[in-house]
Amino acid sequence: xxxxxxxxxxxxxxxxxxxxxxxxxxxxxxxxxxxxxxxxxxxxxxxxxxxxxxxxxxxxxxxxxxxxxxxxxxxxxxxxxxxxxxxxxxxxxxxxxxxxxxxxxxxxxxxxxxxxxxxxxxxxxxxxxxxxxxxxxxxxxxxxxxxxxxxxxxxxxxxxxxxxxxxxxxxxxxxxxxxxxxxxxxxxxxxxxxxxxxxxxxxxxxxxxxxxxxxxxxxxxxxxxxxxxxxxxxxxxxxxxxxxxxxxxxxxxxxxxxxxxxxxxxxxxxxxxxxxxxxxxxxxxxxxxxxxxxxxxxxxxxxxxxxxxxxxxxxxxxxxxxxxxxxxxxxxxxxxxxx
Amino acid sequence: xxxxxxxxxxxxxxxxxxxxxxxxxxxxxxxxxxxxxxxxxxxxxxxxxxxxxxxxxxxxxxxxxxxxxxxxxxxxxxxxxxxxxxxxxxxxxxxxxxxxxxxxxxxxxxxxxxxxxxxxxxxxxxxxxxxxxxxxxxxxxxxxxxxxxxxxxxxxxxxxxxxxxxxxxxxxxxxxxxxxxxxxxxxxxxxxxxxxxxxxxxxxxxxxxxxxxxxxx
Numbered sequence: 001x002x003x004x005x006x007x008x009x010x011x012x013x014x015x016x017x018x019x020x021x022x023x024x025x026x027x028x029x030x031x032x033x034x035x036x037x038x039x040x041x042x043x044x045x046x047x048x049x050x051x052x053x054x055x056x057x058x059x060x061x062x063x064x065x066x067x068x069x070x071x072x073x074x075x076x077x078x079x080x081x082x083x084x085x086x087x088x089x090x091x092x093x094x095x096x097x098x099x100x101x102x103x104x105x106x107x108x109x110x111x112x113x114x115x116x117x118x119x120x121x122x123x124x125x126x127x128x129x130x131x132x133x134x135x136x137x138x139x140x141x142x143x144x145x146x147x148x149x150x151x152x153x154x155x156x157x158x159x160x161x162x163x164x165x166x167x168x169x170x171x172x173x174x175x176x177x178x179x180x181x182x183x184x185x186x187x188x189x190x191x192x193x194x195x196x197x198x199x200x201x202x203x204x205x206x207x208x209x210x211x212x213x214x215x216x217x218x219x220x221x222x223x224x225x226x227x228x229x230x231x232x233x234x235x236x237x238x239x240x241x242x243x244x245x246x247x248x249x250x251x252x253x254x255x256x257x258x259x260x261x262x263x264x265x266x267x268x269x270x271x272x273x274x275x276x277x278x279x280x281x282x283x284x285x286x287x288x289x290x291x292x293x294x295x296x297x298x299x300x301x302x303x304x305x306x307x308x309x310x311x312x313x314x315x316x317x318x319x320x321x322x323x324x325x326x327x328x329x330x331x332x333x334x335x336x337x338x339x
Numbered sequence: 340x341x342x343x344x345x346x347x348x349x350x351x352x353x354x355x356x357x358x359x360x361x362x363x364x365x366x367x368x369x370x371x372x373x374x375x376x377x378x379x380x381x382x383x384x385x386x387x388x389x390x391x392x393x394x395x396x397x398x399x400x401x402x403x404x405x406x407x408x409x410x411x412x413x414x415x416x417x418x419x420x421x422x423x424x425x426x427x428x429x430x431x432x433x434x435x436x437x438x439x440x441x442x443x444x445x446x447x448x449x450x451x452x453x454x455x456x457x458x459x460x461x462x463x464x465x466x467x468x469x470x471x472x473x474x475x476x477x478x479x480x481x482x483x484x485x486x487x488x489x490x491x492x493x494x495x496x497x498x499x500x501x502x503x504x505x506x507x508x509x510x511x512x513x514x515x516x517x518x519x520x521x522x523x524x525x526x527x528x529x530x531x532x533x534x535x536x537x538x539x540x541x542x543x544x545x546x547x548x549x550x551x552x553x554x555x556x
Contacts (some may be wrong), residue, residue, distance in 0.1 A: 032363035032370075039371025044378050047402040052389055093390075101390030109525050112389060162523065164391055209525045280524060299469045299520055304459075308390045312454055 052100040053115040057237035061124075061143055065150035066171070066236070085227060085325050087155040093166035093308050095235050101308065102242045103160065104261055105209050106195065106202035118241030121201045121262065126246050132267035133188035136181070142246050146232055148181065149173035153236070154229060156252035158259075159291045159320045163313075165305045170250050171233030176224040184220065184268045191223040192216075192273035193249060194265040202262075210276050216249065216260035217273035217287065221329055227252055227322060230263070253322040255289045286339035290330070291320035295339050361425055368429045372436035375403055376443065393451055400444035401473075405514045407437035409535055412511055416542035431487055434507065438484045445477050469520035476513035479506050511536055 060066060100115045107114035107121065126142040151171050159165045179191070197213035199205040205212040222228060229250045232239055239245040244261025251258050257277050267273075277285035284298055293303045293316040304313040319326050330338075379399055382388050388395040411433035414426040453460050463470045483504055486492070492500045515536060518529035 028363040032367045035364065035367035036371035036374070039368055040374025040378075043372065043375045043403060043406065046406060047375060047399050048378065049389070049395065049399070097390035105524075111391070164394070207525075296466075300467055301463065306391070306393065311393070311451065313452075 049110065049112060052096075052112045055096065055099040055115060055240060057095070057235065058240070060151075060171070060233055060236075060238050061146070063143075064146055067151065067153050083324070085322055087153075088157060088167060088321075090155075090157070090167045091309075092155065092169055097308050098166060098168055098234060099240050099243060103162075103256065104242055104244065106204050106212070106214065106262075107242060108204060109209065114242035115240070117203070118245075120203060121241035121245065123238075123241065123246035123262075126264075128247065128263060129265045130182050130267075131265070132192070132269050133185040134268050135183035135185060138182075142232075145178075145247075149177050151232065152229075154250075156227075156250060157320050158250075158252065158256050159305060159316065161255040161257055161285070161289070161297065161302075163300065163302065163305050163316075164308055165316075165320075166308050169235055170229065170231040171236060172229045172231035172250065174226055175228045175230050175249070176226060178230065178266075179220075179223060179268070182268070187270050188268035189220055190269050190271065190273055191218045191220060192265075192267045192269050193260045193263050194267075195260055196262045196264045210280050214260060214276045215274060216258055217275050218251065218258075219272075219329075220268070222251070222326075225326060225329065227325055253291055253319040253326045255291055257285070258289050288330075288335075288338050290326075290335065290339075291316060292318060292335055292339065294318070295336055361428060364425060365429060365432050368432045369436065372407065372432070373439075375399070376440070393447065397444060397447050397452065400440050400447060401514075401518070404437050404440035404444055405511070405518065405532055407433050407440060408507065408511045408514060409532060409539075411437055412507055412536070412539055416539045416546075419542055419546045435484065435487060438480050441477050441480055445474075469517060472513050472520065473517040476510045476517060479510050479513070483507060483510070508536075508540065 101111045102114040103111070104114040107117040124142070127139050128142060128145060129139050131137045151173060153169055153171050155167060155169045157165060158168050175191075193216045195212075195214040196202060197205065202212075218228070231244075231248050231250045232246060234243060239248065241262075244259070244263075247263045248261045249259050249263065258275075272287060275285075275287055277289075278287055291302075296302055302316055305316045306313045317323070379388075379396060383392060383396060386392070411430050414430035414433065417423065417426040449455060449460055453463070464474045465471065483506055486495060486500060486503060495503070515529050515533045518532065519526050522529065
């Protein structure tokens with residue numbers, strides 16, 4: 001006769017109530033997971049930012065006079081110890097950061113947006129108009145313009161008014177050389193620049209964040225200063241759209257917003273031209289916009305900056321470290337008033 | 340041997356506070372509310388926060404704080420409009436999550452961004468209205484977080500507790516102003532939060548007016 005298996009001790013028997021609640025517990029667990037997941041993904045979608053775009057560098061168009069990769073920096077002095085304002089020896093900001101952290105409102109307001117949206121901007125064909133108080137007004141195709149002068153590599157600090165900074169190897173030519181060629185008349189006192197106006201290429205021109213097209217200006221002596229350049233490339237490659245292809249201004253002692261991008265017009269004028277950020281918020285952004293740790297932005301201090309890639313902030317230098325070269329341009333001016 | 344008397348089923352779980360049928364709700368909200376912090380920490384550890392990771396972390400933490408505070412303030416209006424009870428059950432969790440992100444936002448600012456340079460922080464707070472507004476919101480949240488327990492509510496009495504916790508609206512408004520002052524130009528995003536807050540406030544005012552009308556009538 002076979003024995004029945006020993007029944008489990010009564011203490012191990014699942015109480016009936018719990019047995020009946022299994023389904024309820026499973027349902028609660030499902031609701032818990034579903035709600036937590038919905039809450040988590042909702043918050044991340046609302047407050048997180050997407051990945052940054054992957055940037056592939058475009059080579060420069062053929063036929064340009066470009067310094068070879070090993071070429072010495074274009075310093076007037078050959079002594080290694082001499083100060084060379086045209087090429088700082090500070091570590092360069094990585095290409096990926098230079099090309100994915102941009103302020104170019106015409107292509108989006110977040111720093112990563114311009115890199116994602118730059119596809120719509122077509123840097124060829126491209127014409128630049130030179131007009132105003134010059135003896136040789138003309139329209140020039142960008143590829144012709146870039147053959148007028150040999151391109152130089154210059155490694156400049158770039159200080160944004162938002163208190164971050166980069167070190168960027170630009171490729172371009174001095175603006176002064178171009179202006180000499182255009183022969184300013186005696187009435188030319190300022191230089192005015194315009195960005196392309198074309199909402200199909202620069203879609204955020206359909207919004208009214210700023211008054212479009214973006215415009216900038218320099219006093220003639222600032223424009224003629226040997227540090228001031230027009231750039232067509234960076235890191236030895238063509239300028240990506242988000243960095244202002246095909247031609248942009250670089251003025252290393254001024255806040256970055258002076259560096260107008262995707263230029264289609266340069267005019268020499270008698271009166272101080274209107275500039276976009278000054279038009280938008282005159283108390284916060286002046287015409288000069290020289291980097292100045294002493295003059296705070298109304299909403300934040302300009303005394304310190306974070307170099308992209310650094311954890312700690314560093315003190316901001318007067319004229320972004322180019323005071324020796326440019327401070328004399330402003331002799332006798334009150335830089336608190338002319339900010 | 341055991342008798343064959345069928346035991347009567349136990350009463351469903353003793354009605355602890357917050358337990359019962361919706362016992363999973365608050366833990367789920369807290370878990371979900373902490374997911375963004377985990378995602379952010381993971382991205383920071385991988386170096387996946389873009390070129391300016393400190394600014395990015397501060398932006399995300401600040402925005403999370405604002406969103407959660409606005410959500411906590413939406414609980415009562417949602418209950419007024421729908422009659423549902425569950426929004427009130429998660430209100431405290433949402434408020435404390437908001438406080439958690441405000442603290443994280445402030446800590447990243449003070450410890451990482453300013454490297455704990457106390458004089459720089461103090462002059463930032465006193466001289467820059469934008470930082471002062473944010474800091475004021477943080478300080479005003481402290482008494483609310485400290486009195487968020489049932490014990491504190493009992494000790495204070497409901498009327499006083501309720502009056503104190505109306506500060507949550509002031510904090511959320513300060514948060515929106517802080518956000519508006521931070522952006523360089525485009526105020527669309529902070530304006531959206533401002534509009535949501537205004538809508539929530541309007542529902543409360545209309546409800547309050549109706550209740551007063553009912554009492555009189």
